[in-house]
Amino acid sequence: MHETPESDGGRSRSRWTRAQAASIERRHGNVAPPAGAPAADPFPELHVWDTWLLRDRHGDIADVGGYRLAFSLTAPADLLPGKRHDVAEIRCFYSPDGREWRDAGPVFDGGALGQRQWAGSALYDDGEVYLYYTAAGDETADEMTYTQRIAVAHGGTVRADEGGIELSGPWTHETLLTPDGEWYETEAQSRGMTYTFRDPWFFEDPATGETHLLFEANAPAPEREGDDPATAHRREFNGCVGVAVSESGDPLSWELRPPLLDAVEVNQELERPHVVVADGRYYLFVCSHVHTFAPGVTGPDGLYGFVADALDGEYRPLNGSGLVATNPPEAPFQAYSWMAFAHDEVVLVQSFLNYHDFAGDSLDAIADLPEAEQRERFGGTLAPTLRLAVDGDRTRLRGTLDAWRIPTPDEPLPPADDSELPDGDALGGRIREGGSAGGYVAGPSGAVDDGAVDDGMIDDESADGGGGESLRNAGSGESDGSHGAI
Numbered sequence: 463m464h465e466t467p468e469s470d471g472g473r474s475r476s477r478w479t480r481a482q483a484a485s486i487e488r489r490h491g492n493v494a495p496p497a498g499a500p501a502a503d504p505f506p507e508l509h510v511w512d513t514w515l516l517r518d519r520h521g522d523i524a525d526v527g528g529y530r531l532a533f534s535l536t537a538p539a540d541l542l543p544g545k546r547h548d549v550a551e552i553r554c555f556y557s558p559d560g561r562e563w564r565d566a567g568p569v570f571d572g573g574a575l576g577q578r579q580w581a582g583s584a585l586y587d588d589g590e591v592y593l594y595y596t597a598a599g600d601e602t603a604d605e606m607t608y609t610q611r612i613a614v615a616h617g618g619t620v621r622a623d624e625g626g627i628e629l630s631g632p633w634t635h636e637t638l639l640t641p642d643g644e645w646y647e648t649e650a651q652s653r654g655m656t657y658t659f660r661d662p663w664f665f666e667d668p669a670t671g672e673t674h675l676l677f678e679a680n681a682p683a684p685e686r687e688g689d690d691p692a693t694a695h696r697r698e699f700n701g702c703v704g705v706a707v708s709e710s711g712d713p714l715s716w717e718l719r720p721p722l723l724d725a726v727e728v729n730q731e732l733e734r735p736h737v738v739v740a741d742g743r744y745y746l747f748v749c750s751h752v753h754t755f756a757p758g759v760t761g762p763d764g765l766y767g768f769v770a771d772a773l774d775g776e777y778r779p780l781n782g783s784g785l786v787a788t789n790p791p792e793a794p795f796q797a798y799s800w801m802a803f804a805h806d807e808v809v810l811v812q813s814f815l816n817y818h819d820f821a822g823d824s825l826d827a828i829a830d831l832p833e834a835e836q837r838e839r840f841g842g843t844l845a846p847t848l849r850l851a852v853d854g855d856r857t858r859l860r861g862t863l864d865a866w867r868i869p870t871p872d873e874p875l876p877p878a879d880d881s882e883l884p885d886g887d888a889l890g891g892r893i894r895e896g897g898s899a900g901g902y903v904a905g906p907s908g909a910v911d912d913g914a915v916d917d918g919m920i921d922d923e924s925a926d927g928g929g930g931e932s933l934r935n936a937g938s939g940e941s942d943g944s945h946g947a948i
């Protein structure tokens with residue numbers, strides 16, 4: 463799985479290969495049950511999507527005066543869902559019990575970097591809050607741009623009392639990381655359908671005590687002499703999981719290191735990378751889309767994962783292919799932006815409800831629907847929390863909890879009910895081929911996943927422990943119902 467580019471300074475680089483990705487398929491244990499329309503939406507006036515929890519240095523959910531805090535990208539709910547990325551605003555929600563959530567409002571009051579702010583992570587350390595985020599777009603430009611850099615806000619205050627949580631500035635905003643052009647592609651170098659340098663995620667390695675920021679990026683894969691046109695095109699799909707370290711542990715001072723993993727010729731976007739440590743192993747999770755797979759490789763919108771014995775790797779794709787969790791075939795875009803967190807013996811996964819009522823192959827078709835329908839089919843709130851067993855190199859979904867259910871490890875879970883998981887015919891349906899046209903193609907050309915899948919890779923008995931989303935033209939379309947999504 464690895465080859466050592468000279469620039470990696472001798473460290474072997476893990477790779478997600480085309481051969482591994484060729485075995486991606488829906489099977490019992492990786493398909494979530496249909497979610498349907500939100501049973502209850504605690505914030506109907508908002509679109510809520512990418513969400514992360516306030517955690518301490520050890521990765522545990524922070525307790526701030528009896529509350530747990532979540533940060534989400536949000537936009538007004540009357541906005542066409544596909545346009546939300548262009549106006550994304552980070553808000554804070556808090557809960558005394560991981561069930562009922564209240565809105566603490568937008569986190570920044572002006573002053574944040576970028577034209578808008580995208581996903582990140584939040585660290586609570588010594589009573590200080592560090593909000594890592596993506597500064598998207600160049601705030602000095604007149605028009606909308608898609609530059610991305612990794613930023614932090616610090617110096618704000620969080621207060622808790624019986625009335626709730628108050629988060630207030632002033633915040634100091636700093637750019638922490640930009641792509642170097644060697645390990646991480648710059649926007650100017652990008653040949654692909656989208657360019658990424660975003661989604662910082664704080665992680666302290668329990669084994670070494672070293673402090674890391676993981677992020678989504680692209681590994682330079684320039685045109686090479688002698689490549690045939692098909693190979694040259696496949697190499698445009700060059701997603702990677704980036705990493706930076708803070709040798710002193712200072713949450714504000716970072717140095718780039720070579721990617722932890724790349725997916726050159728496999729996939730363009732490895733989104734929101736994050737790690738859960740279980741049984742001493744490092745489970746590296748990313749989200750990705752059907753339309754960002756390279757030509758000839760096919761996978762659904764889903765949570766993908768890799769496992770290694772150390773943070774540096776070498777990573778092996780979970781379940782052989784990398785696919786950990788996806789949506790049911792009748793609602794292939796039902797949820798997105800999955801983020802896993804540890805709960806006692808299992809792993810839980812929160813995500814947001816995307817287009818829960820749409821059976822097409824591509825989110826492009828959403829944009830053709832009347833605007834009211836686009837809104838109706840879009841969730842814009844958290845999806846049911848997934849329960850995931852992890853066991854060595856294998857994972858298996860075990861059922862769901864309510865939407866917005868974010869329990870801490872000391873809160874016991876009800877018994878898992880595997881019976882709600884799709885099986886047999888309910889797994890059928892084609893997975894459309896990926897980005898052969900560099901984005902959404904008109905009409906499916908996908909490989910067939912007929913439903914009669916063999917569940918052979920998971921031993922059920924033993925696994926017990928454990929729109930149209932191209933950023934470049936995000937939201938700029940006339941009737942855009944999906945291009946704004948990423």
Ligand code: FRU
Pocket residue numbers: 512535547550580581582596660661678733734798799948
């Ligand atoms: C995932 C994502 C993130 C990005 C955000 C912008 O859903 O693409 O990578 O930060 O959406 O809305």
